[in-house]
Amino acid sequence: MSLAPVLAELRALLGDRLSTATAVLAQHGQSESLVSAAPPDAVAFPRSTAEVAALVKICAAHGVPMIGWGAGTSLEGHALARHGGVTVDFREMAAVLEVRAEDMLARVQPGITREALNAELRATGLFFPVDPGANASIGGMTATRASGTAAVRYGTMRDAVLGLEVVLADGRVIRTGSGAPKSSAGYDLTALMVGSEGTLGLITEITLRLQGQPEAVSAATCAFPGIAEAVDCVIATIQTGIPMARIEVLDTATVAACNAYSKTDLPLAPLLLVEFHGSPAAVAEQAERFGEIAAGFGAADFLWAERQEDRNRLWKMRHNAYPAILASRPGARAIITDVCVPISRLAQAVEETRADIAASPIPGPILGHVGDGNFHAILLVNPDDPAEIAAAKGLAARMAARALALGGTITGEHGVGFGKLPLMAAEHGEGWAVMGAIKRALDPRGLMNPGKLVAGA
Numbered sequence: 001m002s003l004a005p006v007l008a009e010l011r012a013l014l015g016d017r018l019s020t021a022t023a024v025l026a027q028h029g030q031s032e033s034l035v036s037a038a039p040p041d042a043v044a045f046p047r048s049t050a051e052v053a054a055l056v057k058i059c060a061a062h063g064v065p066m067i068g069w070g071a072g073t074s075l076e077g078h079a080l081a082r083h084g085g086v087t088v089d090f091r092e093m094a095a096v097l098e099v100r101a102e103d104m105l106a107r108v109q110p111g112i113t114r115e116a117l118n119a120e121l122r123a124t125g126l127f128f129p130v131d132p133g134a135n136a137s138i139g140g141m142t143a144t145r146a147s148g149t150a151a152v153r154y155g156t157m158r159d160a161v162l163g164l165e166v167v168l169a170d171g172r173v174i175r176t177g178s179g180a181p182k183s184s185a186g187y188d189l190t191a192l193m194v195g196s197e198g199t200l201g202l203i204t205e206i207t208l209r210l211q212g213q214p215e216a217v218s219a220a221t222c223a224f225p226g227i228a229e230a231v232d233c234v235i236a237t238i239q240t241g242i243p244m245a246r247i248e249v250l251d252t253a254t255v256a257a258c259n260a261y262s263k264t265d266l267p268l269a270p271l272l273l274v275e276f277h278g279s280p281a282a283v284a285e286q287a288e289r290f291g292e293i294a295a296g297f298g299a300a301d302f303l304w305a306e307r308q309e310d311r312n313r314l315w316k317m318r319h320n321a322y323p324a325i326l327a328s329r330p331g332a333r334a335i336i337t338d339v340c341v342p343i344s345r346l347a348q349a350v351e352e353t354r355a356d357i358a359a360s361p362i363p364g365p366i367l368g369h370v371g372d373g374n375f376h377a378i379l380l381v382n383p384d385d386p387a388e389i390a391a392a393k394g395l396a397a398r399m400a401a402r403a404l405a406l407g408g409t410i411t412g413e414h415g416v417g418f419g420k421l422p423l424m425a426a427e428h429g430e431g432w433a434v435m436g437a438i439k440r441a442l443d444p445r446g447l448m449n450p451g452k453l454v455a456g457a
Contacts, residue, residue, distance in 0.1 A: 003041050006062040010044060010086070013054055017045040017092070028087045032134075032322075033075045034333045034383065035419040040067060040081035047092045049165060049173060049204040056202065057171035059086055060447060067449050068198040070140025071113060073132075075336050076417030078144060078197050082451035088202055090139050096120045097205065104210045105162060105179055110139020110203050126210040129154035132413065133319045139203050145195030147413035149318070152238070152371030153245045153277065154211060156413070161194050165205035169443035179207060192438070197415055198449035200442050214277035217245075218287055219311045222299040223269040227251050227354060227366070230270040231347040233297040234370045238343050240293065242286050246275040247371035251354070253328075254321055254365040261324030262317040267301045273318055275311070325365050325378045332380040335389070337396040337420075339403035340374040340412025349406055350375055353399055360391050374412035401426070416453045424455070 010018045019025075020042050029039030041064075046052045059066050065085030072079060081087055094111035101124045108117060115135045117128050130141060132148035140146075142164070147156040154160075163177025177183070177190035193200060224230040230249050237244060250258065250271045259266055272294070276286040291302065305311045326334060341349045350366065357364035357377065368375025377399060379392035400410040400423050410423045424432050436454045439446075446456075 003064070006058060006064050006086075007042055009058045010042065010055060013051065013058065014044055014046065017047070019043045019045070028069060028072070028089065029080065030072070031075070031077055031080060032073055033336045033419070034381070034389070035075070035077035035080070035417065037077060037080035037082045037418075038084070040087040041084050043069075043087045043089055045089050045092045049167065052088065052167045052202055052204050053171045053173050055086070055088065056167050056169065060170055060445070063445060063447065065447050065450050066202065068110075068139065068143060068202050070110065070137030070143070071135065073134035073136045074140065074144060074417060075414045076411075076419030078415060078417040078449075078452060079140070080418075082418055085447075085450075090137065093204065094137075099124060099126075100179070101126060103179055104212070106208050106210055108138055108206055108208060110137060110142070110206060112138050114138060114141065121210065125213050127213050128160070128208060129211050130157055130160050133322070138206055138208070142194055142203055142206050143196065143198050144415040145413075147369065147372070147374065149246045149248060149315070149369055151369055151374075151413075152247055153243060158191065158194055160209050161190060161206060162209055163207035164190055164193050164203055166193055166201040166203050168201045169445070169448050173204075174201075177207065195415070197417065197453045199439055199453050200448060202448070214245075216280040216283040217275065217277055217306075217308075217311065218283045219246075219273070219275040219305045219314055220287070221266060221271050221273050221301075221303045221314065222294050223267040223271055223301040225269070225298045227270040228347055228351055229297040229299075230272050231350050231370060233272065233294050233299065235343055235346060236293050236297070237290055238371060240289070242289055242293075243276075243278070244274060244286075244290075244371055245277040246273065246369075248273040248318060249350075249366075249368055249370045249375065250318075250321065251366045253363065254325060254367045257324040257328040257365060258317050258321055261327050262320055264317055266303075269301075272299075273314065321367055322378065325380065328365075329363060329380045331382070333383040335379040335381060335392040335396060336376065336414070337379070337399055338368070338374060338376040338412050338414045339399050339408055339410060340372070341403050341406045341408030343373045345406040345408070346370060346373050346375075349402060349408070352402055353377060356395060356398055360395055362388050362391050362395075364392075364395060369413075372412070373408065397423070418452050421452070421455075424453075
């Protein structure tokens with residue numbers, strides 16, 4: 001099929017905001033991980049919902065696939081043009097449309113990043129709490145149902161999104177949800193779109209639930225004799241009911257990489273990074289109770305960070321864990337995988353995964369948002385060594401199978417894309433076929449982000 005007619009129509013619509021430049025295509029053909037695909041045929045930069053709707057109608061008329069693009073930080077190939085087509089980059093749609101502080105909500109365009117949004121909210125006394133680590137776009141976070149370091153207290157994008165504006169595969173524009181705290185009016189289309197990874201439509205507006213900035217914040221790190229003790233401390237802390245804002249685990253390999261990359265001097269041992277939010281009295285009480293629990297599991301080397309600049313350095317170190325781990329093996333690429341299990345099975349899942357990696361020929365540091373049972377392995381491979389790549393894929397597959405056996409899920413926050421597509425049937429059974437039926441009902445020609453999330457899409 002010749003793309004010349006569709007490109008001509010799109011160029012008439014967007015002018016120089018439609019690009020076929022080699023460098024632009026290459027930029028949109030890259031992934032943060034080893035998951036890869038060819039570049040798209042063109043990249044569009046719309047500035048309004050009307051332009052997105054017109055673009056979709058043009059592409060639909062010519063049978064051309066459309067792939068949404070936010071900040072490009074996804075890990076399972078979500079935004080790669082697996083079957084060619086037009087990548088729709090939302091960088092030009094990055095505005096805060098409305099902040100209703102009295103209702104604790106905001107309406108935003110999809111291209112705004114979480115850091116830019118929080119900068120805009122600074123004077124309101126509110127903040128947006130979902131923090132996946134990367135400075136991802138709100139549209140991408142919505143499409144992948146992102147989670148992150150603060151999910152143990154504030155939830156995930158599933159909890160933060162109140163409503164959406166979405167352009168469907170035929171160019172129709174729908175609005176889902178509302179600013180109301182709850183609704184019983186029909187199917188929950190908002191929940192359907194959140195986590196759909198762009199396979200059902202292009203999100204052009206998001207209504208978000210905000211949170212009040214805490215009066216007091218305190219953070220700390222503490223070291224443990226082993227990863228098992230650190231994870232058991234997490235389980236005990238959660239089961240005790242302490243309202244942690246964040247509780248992260250880093251294994252020794254991750255700590256070593258972070259020390260080298262971020263010029264820190266944390267103890268070379270498994271660490272927990274914790275944070276407490278609330279009133280000064282509540283934060284002090286929570287910290288004291290956590291300290292007592294941690295001591296019972298052999299915790300040592302407590303380092304408290306109460307000043308904002310100290311906390312910022314601590315969490316910047318944590319957010320830089322991925323490039324730090326990559327730097328620990330120069331020239332390596334990463335196969336990054338995550339799973340999530342019930343909190344009671346977390347220690348078993350982590351220990352068995354750690355033993356599996358230790359017996360393999362490749363390094364695989366472990367870290368994660370363990371307060372909600374979610375952890376990650378960053379499997380470092382020589383990209384030119386098929387045996388190492390096969391070993392990493394085997395480890396990732398066994399992690400997923402282990403999580404399912406323990407009553408968990410193949411991914412707690414990275415999503416499916418096409419990197420985890422082969423694992424979906426094992427988790428969902430006939431439910432995966434139902435997802436495919438929904439996809440075909442809304443996108444019968446399979447033009448919205450094809451090759452992702454559902455079978456045969």
